[in-house]
Amino acid sequence: MIVCVCKRVNSAQIREAVERGALDLPAITRELGLGTGCGRCVEFAERMVMQELQLLQAQAEVA
Numbered sequence: 020m021i022v023c024v025c026k027r028v029n030s031a032q033i034r035e036a037v038e039r040g041a042l043d044l045p046a047i048t049r050e051l052g053l054g055t056g057c058g059r060c061v062e063f064a065e066r067m068v069m070q071e072l073q074l075l076q077a078q079a080e081v082a
């Protein structure tokens with residue numbers, strides 16, 4: 020699913036960036052350019068990053 024139309028960033032790219040250690044939206048923005056166009060994606064992207072971090076934490080707790 021495309022999250023940032025301006026920079027053509029999809030949800031899989033965001034998930035992969037989080038897994039590589041980009042732990043907040045500024046880090047994702049630096050890596051992928053997300054949110055540096057019109058900015059309309061920022062709120063959704065921030066929620067997505069938080070969800071991905073929670074998922075990684077839950078997986079770490081199970082392991």
Ligand code: FES
Nearest residue numbers: 025056057058060
């Ligand atoms: S949709 Fe992400 S900056 Fe425009």
